[in-house]
Ligand code: SF4
């Protein structure tokens with residue numbers, strides 16, 4: 119089974135409140151923008167030099183927090199979703 123097929127089995131209980139946000143001012147000054155390469159769900163995008171982030175589909179792996187604060191510019195504000203929301207892993 120491919121990774122993409124396994125990921126497609128997961129279920130998300132979407133919270134209207136974002137559990138991860140990014141600080142655009144810090145992102146603008148972030149030289150390497152490692153979040154673009156490290157999020158396994160590809161939730162960070164670069165458009166016209168600006169970082170766009172969508173928390174829907176987050177796998178709650180914590181990679182972006184570690185990578186941003188160690189190799190980026192500290193622009194990620196990271197929390198788990200509120201109780202009852204977020205991803206339900208179903209490995210198939
Ligand atoms: S690594 Fe952090 S500071 Fe840099 S662009 Fe990504 S979210 Fe912004």
Ligand code: SF4
Pocket residue numbers: 138156157158159160161175176177178179180181182183
């Ligand atoms: S926690 Fe993982 S899946 Fe969620 S945005 Fe960060 S890197 Fe992507």
